[in-house]
Amino acid sequence: MALSKPLEDLMRLFERFPGIGEKSARRMVLFLLQQPKGFSEALAEGIRKCSSSLHPCSICGNITDDDPCSICSDPFRDKSTLCIVESVEDLITLEQAGIYNGLYFVLGMLYSPLEGEEVSPQVLERLVKRVSQGDIKEVILAFSPKVEGELTMNLITSVLDPLPVTVSRLSYGLPVGGSVSFADRTTLHAALEARTCLKRGEGRQ
Known part of the structure; x- marks a missing residue:
């Protein structure tokens, strides 16, 4: 079964998480798509904030x-x-x-x-x-x-x-x-x- 390219691309991204294989990535993506639109937007915003505001501590690396x-x-x-x-x-x-x-x-x-x-x-x-x-x-x-x-x-x-x-x-x-x-x-x-x-x-x- 051929998957749509956006779905396949998102699954490939989830597969890059530690311990996540193809089946787990598919389940996570399908779960995400079944949630209200606000959930996806909140998740994306949370990732954006973490990416832009978090950094390693210059002393310990935390x-x-x-x-x-x-x-x-x-x-x-x-x-x-x-x-x-x-x-x-x-x-x-x-x-x-x-x-x-x-x-x-x-x-x-x-x-x-x-x-x-x-x-x-x-x-x-x-x-x-x-x-x-x-x-x-x-x-x-x-x-x-x-x-x-x-x-x-x-x-x-x-x-x-x-x-x-x-x-x-x-x-x-x-x-x-x-x-x-x-x-x-x-x-x-x-x-x-x-x-x-x-x-x-x-x-x-």
Whole structure:
């Protein structure tokens, strides 16, 4: 069955969402078309506003409409700990769990040399600058326990090795091959509380 070009084009756009295949994209598009016109207009306006007003925080990389973001500018956050996460989604997951009150740094990707994905030197420079210029005593590596996560933790540990900070990782309370973004609050809390030290810092007591 041939589909109209506007319908097919919209389905192709929905297929670009993570975890959305052809059938799911078709269901979502057909659902959208069955809604009142106001729903489509409100959705389009919401996307437009987010696209025009949201941007990465210049300090941590969180998505925000202010710079710095509300986390970086909060005077009540624990400024002695810095949690490094892969994505903004992971940051939001930890925040919503309510188990961590320190600062963040969004790396934006994981190190995967076999797939040609390397962490930008500029990002690593920003990380080193952030850690060395602040009052940070501990860096927590909160990556999903998979090969790419392990490689990224090794990379960051080596980059931070000259600095007098403790480097720790989340406990294996997270299932191997699992994802920080999909972990429940109890699992995240156990992983954070039982984090493993990778490097002991000296001088920032």
